[in-house]
Amino acid sequence: MKVCLALILLASAAATSAADLKVQSCGSSATVNVNGIKITGCDKNPRNCIFKKGQNANMSLPFTSSTQIQAVHAKVSGHLGPLTVPFSLPQPNACINSGLVCPLQADQPNVYVASLPVKRIYPSVRVIVQWELLDEHDNKLVCIKFPVQLQN
Template sequence: MAKLLLLLLPLAGLAHASNISSCGGSAQVNTANIIVTGCDQPSQPCIFRKGTMATIKLPFTPTSQISAVKAEVHGILGGVPIPFPLPNSNACNMSGLNCPLVAGEQYTYQASLPIKRIYPSIGLEVKWELKDGDNSLVCIMIDVKLE
């Protein structure tokens, strides 16, 4: 039994070493399939370089038909959400989604977020959410370092 625990302990650490995690939503999402700029090291924060665009490719499968999807991004500082404006918050327009979305089919949301030079060089959590009205369809948290 002790040998089994010694073998499993490193694996348990890997399961929690991701810089992208789910924070809820009604859709099915595998965070291992999400691609975000600067997230090259799973156990390190994603690097968002000022003056560039952070990009995301987020595959998900809705569990019900969805007529409209809105994207929202917030930086979480000291527990306080601070909005990051997206150039296009309508996820059904030029983001890889053709609404309405059909239940059980996989879709991939794609977007870019400008990382402005005026942003401070800090570490923070970024909450990227796709919403169906007031309901969360997809919610992910990204561990980020602004440089």
């Protein structure tokens, strides 16, 4: 019985979703489906997503805005203690090649998809990544934070 319980606990720990990673909201005006978020390297480690240097980190982020949004742009930064370092996205306009069709309609589900290059020059450190989707007035439509370990 104890062995079965241990196996069940081990299996449930291995099945980590973004919600298990403590993805936190940092001021979203839209409703974010936290359980539907998928992030590269988050399925094997319950404490950090593992981003491999020299590869892309991919994300799928479902959300619903309560109002119509004309334009959306993405912004990503890493927080390392008191330092905030911006990361460059290949396509910061979230209305282009990111799964969104702008203008976004009110009360309609959307899924933002993005790929972030993890450069080899980045140090192998643990950072808190903040990913924001901003509307045409630079208001936070979506803002999430999650822990990442950068690795070779």
